[in-house]
Amino acid sequence: MWDYTDKVKEFFKNPRNVGEIENPDAIGEVGSIICGDALRLTLRIDKKTGKIIDAKFKTFGCASAIASSSALTEMIKGMTIEEAAKVTNQDIANYLGGLPEEKMHCSVMGMEALEVAIANYRGAPVKKAMVGEERIICKCFSVTDQKIIRAIKENNLKTVEEVTHYTKAGGGCGKCKPEIQKLLNEFWEKEETKIIQHKEVPQKKKLTNLQKIALIQETMEREIRPQLKADGGDVELIDVDRNKVYVKFLGVCLGCPAAGVTLKELVEAKLKEFIDKDIEVEEVK
C-alpha cells in the first residue's frame, strides 16, 4: 500500500484534462507498456504569445503516474513555452505534496513528456529520438546514461537505489547496477563534492600482517569464492606482500577472457572494501 498524499489521491480520482487535443500544436510521447507507464501529452499553443492555452493527457500507469500527468497539465496551462521548459520533476512532485520515493519516476515521466512536446513544437518528432552520444545503460527499461546523469544532478541522488526510484534504471534484472554506480562515481567526482556515497566508514585500525592475511582469506571465502564457484570457477590465495595480493584462478576462470575484469572488479574491489583501499591484486599464472 503506497502512502499517497491527499492531493495525489484527488488527482487520481478526478483527473483534470484527460484526453487529446484535436490537431494539437505539440505532442509529447514517452514510455511504453513494457516499462509499466506511458504518457501522451498534447498542447494547444498560441503562436503569437507562445502561451500554452490548453493541455491534455492520456496515461497508462499507476495512480501516481495518472496524478503526475494530470498535475503537469494543470501547472503548465497559462505558462509560456519558455516558462514551461523550466518545469522539473521536483516541481510536479511538489505540486502534489510529494510522491513516495519509489514513485518519483512518475514525475520524471511527466517532465520528459513536456520536454518532448516542447521540442516537437519547435520541429522535433513526437517521440524522443536517441541523440548523439547517448548510451542505453538499463536494457530492461531502456534508460540512457544522459537520463540517469540528469536525474542524479537535478535530484541530488547519491545511491544506485535512489537512481532506480527516479529513473527505473536497475529495477529489472539489476545487471546494470555497477554501471549506474560508475555514473554516480564519475558525476560526484566531477562535482568535487566531499560526499561519501554510503555512510562514513570509521577509520580502520592498522592490521598486523597476520591479521591482514587472515582477513583476506576470510573475505575471499565469504565474498569472492562463492560467486566464482557459482559459475564453475574459483580462486586461490597465493601470497601477500604488504598491499600486494597474489591470487591464482582455478576452474573455468582459467583462461577466461573476463578474468582480468573479475580480478579488478570482484577480487580487488572486495578486498579494498573489506580490508584496505590500497590493496592491489595480481594474478599468478
Added chain:
Amino acid sequence: MDKVVYLDNNATTQVASEVFAAMKPFLTEEYGNPSSMHTFGGKIKKNIDASRQTVCDLLSANDPSEIVFTSCGTESDNTAIMSTLRSYPEKKHIITTKVEHPAILSLCKYLENLGYRLTYLDVDEDGLLDLNELKSAIDYDTAIISIMHANNETGVIFPIEEIAEIARMRNVVFHTDAVQSVGKIPFRLNEIPIDLLSLSGHKLHAPKGVGALYVRKGTKFSPFLIGGHQELNRRGGTENVASIVGLGVAAQLAKKNFDDENTRVRKLRDKLENAIVEKIPNVRVNGNKDSRLPNTSNIGFEFIEGESILLKLDEKGVAASSGSACTSGSLMPSHVLRAMGIPFTFIQGSIRFSLSCYNREEEINYVIEQLPGIIKGLREISPFTNKKS
C-alpha cells in the same frame, strides 16, 4: 456494500470464528508451557497433539508424528530444502520451477550464490510444466525437487502425484509447497509418495504466524531451527500453542468445507470470471482453466495498469491484488506471468481475484456491477486505447 468485499484470500484469509474461540483460552488463562513437568503446563501438550491429528487427517497422512508445526509457510519451505541439503551434503543440484513463491525462489537464488546448481523448470502459456523436462533434469547430483502444488497467482495446479512418482523412481527427495492448495482441495498423502509438504495456517482461516511441514516417515531430516526438544527434536522453540490449536480447528473446518469450496465457491468464481469475460472487451484469463484451484481467477485487462484498477476497486470497497510492476514492490511485473510468456499488455493490467467460503453471491454480483465502469474509465485515460473500445 457496507462491508469490504474481500477477494484476496490467496494473500490471507479471515480467521474463522470457531478458530478464534478455540484459541482464546490459550491466550488468556491457559498460558502454560507444554514442555513443563507440572500439570498446568504439561496438560497443554494434548491440545497440540490433537491439532497434529487433525492436520494429519486433513492431508490423509499415515501418522500424526509426520506433522511438524512451524511459524509460517516460508519457514516450512526453508526447512524442507535446508534439511534435505544438510542430509545429503554430497549432492549439489536442486530442481524447482520458475513460478515458485519467493519463499522457495529467493532461497534457491541464495543457494545458487553459495555454489549449488539450480534447474528452474519452464512453464507454458497455460502455466503448466513439461514433465519430460523434469525427468531429463534429474541426475546423480540432484538432492531435492521442490515444486509447488498450486500457484498463488494463477491458481494453476501442478500434477504432484506424477511428479512424486518420478521423484520416487529416481530416488530423489520431493518437496511440494502446498501453501495455496491445502484446505482447498483434498490430499491423499497415504497414497502419494510426497516426502515433504509445506502449508500455512493463515491461508485456511487460521491466524498468521503458524504453519506446518509434513515429513514422511523415513525422510532424512535435520532441523532448521536448532534449539530445544520440541516437535520431536525437529523444530526448536516453544510452541505457538494458541495458533497451533487454531490451525487444528481450521484443518477440521477445511475438511468439512471441501464440498462447499469445490461446488459453491467454484461456481461463484466461475460466475465472476464469465461475467467479466462477457462484459468487458480485451481481457484474458491467465492460467489453465481445467487444472486450477476452485477459488482463484487471474484476469488480464489490456491497456491499463493493475495498481490503478486495484485503487479504483478499493474506492468501491473491493479488495483484490495484481501482478503489475507497480504493485509487485519491484519495477518488474509478476515473475509468474512473465514465465508464462503472457504479453506485457496483459501482465501490467492483471488482477487476481481469490475467493473463500465466506464470500456470498451478492458480493460477486456487486463486483460484476462495478468493474466494467472502472475498466472503462481507466481505458479512457489510457493512451493505448482508441475511442471505440
